[in-house]
Amino acid sequence: MAVVGGSAAGFYTAGLLARAGRDVRVLERAEELQPAARTLIVTSRMREMLGAAGEVAVVNEIRRFELFTDGRAATVALAKPDLIIERAKLIRGLAEQAQAAGAKVELGRRFLKLEPNGHELALAVERSRDGLQEELRAETVVGADGAVSRVAQAAGWPRQETVPLVQAIVRLPAEYPANTVRVWFVPEDTPYFYWLIPESESQGALGLIGEDGKETRRCLERFLERKGYTALGFQGARIPAYTGWVPVERRVGNGRVYLVGDAAGQVKVTTVGGIVTGFRGALGVAQAILNGGRSRELGRLRRELNLHLLIRKAIHRFEQKDYSRLVDLLNDAARESLGVHSRDEAGRVLWNICKSQPRLLLMGLRGLMTRGTVLRTRT
Numbered sequence: 001m002a003v004v005g006g007s008a009a010g011f012y013t014a015g016l017l018a019r020a021g022r023d024v025r026v027l028e029r030a031e032e033l034q035p036a037a038r039t040l041i042v043t044s045r046m047r048e049m050l051g052a053a054g055e056v057a058v059v060n061e062i063r064r065f066e067l068f069t070d071g072r073a074a075t076v077a078l079a080k081p082d083l084i085i086e087r088a089k090l091i092r093g094l095a096e097q098a099q100a101a102g103a104k105v106e107l108g109r110r111f112l113k114l115e116p117n118g119h120e121l122a123l124a125v126e127r128s129r130d131g132l133q134e135e136l137r138a139e140t141v142v143g144a145d146g147a148v149s150r151v152a153q154a155a156g157w158p159r160q161e162t163v164p165l166v167q168a169i170v171r172l173p174a175e176y177p178a179n180t181v182r183v184w185f186v187p188e189d190t191p192y193f194y195w196l197i198p199e200s201e202s203q204g205a206l207g208l209i210g211e212d213g214k215e216t217r218r219c220l221e222r223f224l225e226r227k228g229y230t231a232l233g234f235q236g237a238r239i240p241a242y243t244g245w246v247p248v249e250r251r252v253g254n255g256r257v258y259l260v261g262d263a264a265g266q267v268k269v270t271t272v273g274g275i276v277t278g279f280r281g282a283l284g285v286a287q288a289i290l291n292g293g294r295s296r297e298l299g300r301l302r303r304e305l306n307l308h309l310l311i312r313k314a315i316h317r318f319e320q321k322d323y324s325r326l327v328d329l330l331n332d333a334a335r336e337s338l339g340v341h342s343r344d345e346a347g348r349v350l351w352n353i354c355k356s357q358p359r360l361l362l363m364g365l366r367g368l369m370t371r372g373t374v375l376r377t378r379t
């Protein structure tokens with residue numbers, strides 16, 4: 001079988017399938033395995049899923065979130081630390097693990113199209129070295145080729161919506177606590193939020209998710225200036241905006257095509273985090289391939305992503321007064337609930353918050369019913 005896309009979700013899928021004894025080749029368009037460096041934050045669930053391959057990428061641990069809006073502040077302590085990871089190290093670690101399990105990694109191979117061919121699929125692939133086209137055969141193809149997936153397009157999935165994400169690498173002031181993430185809700189700039197993630201005692205990533213690419217970059221530059229930070233560099237790309245579950249499997253002739261990670265839109269739309277959910281999607285697809293279509297993980301992931309969508313819809317049109325009340329209402333019990341459960345357990349977090357602080361739920365429901373039902377995104 002062929003996995004298209006040698007990045008986080010693709011190498012993880014390849015490793016799982018190769019460990020189960022399947023013959024797997026990974027086709028990656030880049031000629032060398034030098035993924036763009038990015039500072040990312042993930043929940044500790046990554047540690048449980050990846051073990052050693054993930055550990056090499058961990059550069060810092062987060063114990064606290066500080067939330068700010070309109071002169072107000074709230075602090076949430078985390079029972080289990082969140083992890084700051086360096087994406088390039090993570091991808092190399094996963095590639096090594098997949099290769100050690102027997103997967104073949106073929107670099108400089110750009111997937112172009114696929115079509116039915118007898119009991120298999122024929123894949124057209126371009127060699128970047130000399131531009132020559134090759135034809136490959138596989139019964140099963142896994143598309144792990146990111147937000148603008150060519151595999152998805154070739155197999156007939158509709159194009160997904162995306163949002164721009166941009167972050168600046170900044171030098172941290174001496175007094176900045178290296179175990180703390182800061183979040184600012186500024187609804188006139190973004191329906192999401194600004195974050196500052198420290199990757200070490202001296203450096204961090206300050207960014208935001210927006211709706212329009214150029215405007216998002218302008219907002220970030222203004223915010224950096226207001227807070228007195230100088231950008232040492234920028235990192236950014238468009239990432240999928242989850243608007244509903246994307247079925248992960250399609251039949252093409254007698255072959256099967258699956259999608260994992262960003263290609264399947266497996267991104268939490270509350271925070272637009274896609275690393276852990278992409279791994280869970282990869283695990284689900286590997287289970288489905290190995291168990292004749294059955295996967296419990298895919299059902300759990302679908303419920304989780306839908307819950308994040310519900311929360312996002314509720315808060316997407318929050319105005320300043322709503323955020324001010326939200327931060328005020330984050331009383332001790334609600335803060336504890338956010339801290340004890342990671343953001344990959346949205347259901348339990350919500351249930352605990354509802355029990356301890358029903359007014360928060362009421363606010364969310366009001367947001368959902370009055371103005372939050374439209375998720376405006378642009379491709």
Ligand SMILES: Cc1cc2nc3c(=O)[nH]c(=O)nc-3n(C[C@H](O)[C@H](O)[C@H](O)COP(=O)(O)OP(=O)(O)OC[C@H]3O[C@@H](n4cnc5c(N)ncnc54)[C@H](O)[C@@H]3O)c2cc1C
Pocket residue numbers: 004005006007008009010027028029030038039040041042109110111112144145146147150165166167235236237238239260261262263267272273274275276278
């Ligand atoms: C600046 C930034 C910050 C982020 N921060 C966070 C964060 O803090 N936490 C978090 O959880 N998530 C974060 N995300 C989202 C996260 O990075 C993605 O969800 C995740 O990396 C997706 O991984 P993937 O393997 O599905 O896709 P990708 O990493 O996009 O990999 C796709 C791979 O497919 C290859 N490919 C594409 N087309 C072809 C083709 N035709 N043929 C062959 N190969 C092809 C590409 O070269 C690439 O290697 C962030 C994203 C950005 C841009």
